[in-house]
Amino acid sequence: MTASGRPTPLVATPLVDAVFDLDELLTPEEVVWSRKARAFATNRILPTIEQDFEDRFFRAELVAELGAAGFLGMHLEGYGCAGASAVSYGLVCLELEAADSGWRTLVSVQGSLAMSAIHKYGSEDQKQRWLPGMAAGALIGCFALTEPTGGSDPAAMRTIARRDGDDWVLTGTKRWIGLASVADVAVVWAQTDAGVRGFLVPTETAGFTATPIAGKLSMRASIQCDVTLDGVRLPGDAVLPGATGLSGPFGCLNEARFGIVWGAMGAARSCLDAAIGRSRSREVFGRPIGAMQLTQAKLADMLVEYEKGVLLALHLGRLKKRGTLTPAQISVGKLNSVREAIRIAGLARSILGGDGVTNEFPVMRHLANLESVRTYEGTDEIHQLVIGRALTGMTAF
Template structure:
């Protein structure tokens, strides 16, 4: 795939690149497995994360503040819907997209989540299932960061069983009336358009609902102890009337939303390893700078053993993500394979963050280091787009041919 001229990444000079390199790169040389374009996308995202997100993220997390001005900057950088082609999107490959997710989540899970909700969920739904008119209306503005989308699937009664959704869409003349509620909907209170999934007489269908529509209400969830620098909402749909052409014509049944969820899960496979890398880097830095009993704690055998185990799991996770990316680019990636990646990446990232917290000692619970913020965020990442248990059942079904969901 080629990258559009407007969003084409440029490679920074070697001095700047070396100065910005994570500590783990000294041992884990993944660069040799990447193309020049993939590496350029990674470095572009790394520079953006370090220059535009990291300087304020600890305070933003504390203040529960979503820095909306970064949205247009992300659009200008080509990160929004970057795996899509046309309509102002970058047309980048799967591995390039994964590397961008890794670098953004190394700064904060909330910003990788934003890219996922905007690009992998809302934009992908329109791109995969929308009419030509729907694509032309929404995608260019969303790619530029001028418009924001959300993806309204999960409901208060349970996110793991979308087949049991209670939201309905009833025909009303030439249009539809939607009633129901959704929960944990990212970006809903600032979105311009919501992709709403609802039960109809024809099965589950998707609708594009401008958020200014009468009866659509999005309320940010204010009690979060995780993902505090991003936005998740309760959504209420009360007699929301949309025209007939609001329906996504090519999405029928749950295969529609699931097709988008798999796009988002792919980004998580990479992104969680970014959070893990940030925690591992913090632990290495602390281990080589903190002195006890007359020597750096990194000279202690137990600390070195912990760092080695953390590093091995990080390396395995990135290599798995890269393998899945290559499969995706060949068009052979399966949902079960994505479940392997999502389950492994998040589970191991949480373990790495926990070990890093211990190595940092008491200081590990402060905002002087990113570890507790990552650890809290990763608990959300573990839950959304399929819990550990859901992905275990997906893999169990693939291994045995037996369905244990019901």
């Protein structure tokens, strides 16, 4: 038994490890983080995720547990953060998304977006006020950048912040803002006379309203919101002093994109594992479908793309540790990982047959979630243009 009284976790080794032994490429510290996240995902997310997805239920008590495990803002230094390596953070994202994209998204919104914004650009007082509680999961943050007219062109942002004496007054709307209705603080990006600036908005502030978006067929066990800022009045020191212009939010988006490079491969691994298991047990024409050439060809193609995606993620993690990772390289990873994860999920569904569209297997849930992951933090097209600009030296946006 664990100290909490729960049964000691029994965490199965992924079936793909029969061919791809990722642990051989990792440090002991990285393996520890990976196993810790796998145990959390197996024992705290997987037992309820299918029902939570069906019920559109966000299991809020897991936030503090993620904090206690050290996963929130784990790549940051100080203020109660773990100070873990880039690869360790990536491995945690992979394991959490192998359970469900919504929980990796929470870790990304909290740590890579909201906490990173405060850590990178905040004053010491702002860091001390917010970061320790956020690292512990006692406080939740959100990152309000995207607007109803579209997320791919933040330069066209319509939310404004104007000076009124010593105060700031924010007016505008944001859309698809993860965690906004349960957040304690929102990092809101707005146009000012001096360009785009970031503001820390306690969510109990008058004029701030977050409304969960209904009707989602994807990311149903997590929360995304419309946010209205109706004359939100903030003190002068609510602005993030270290960020002016779009380089501020983009610096945070690249942190989140790095986590997606890893996380999408977790969803892919879950789908591939389900397909391998089903290919061994499902019999057609008198033998398991895994003994048939077409099925083995599909599994082989899926494994190759999964392994390539993880090796790319590992390469990017090593570059990040050295401080040489570029935005274009991150775009290569995000574009490849999500695109191939969706392809793997589709092939897995075909191997599962009709049962693949039921919640007996995780594949359709992952496939639906990955369509959201494909869209946020830069669509395929945006990342293609980032890569194209790096190759040609010309901007095509």
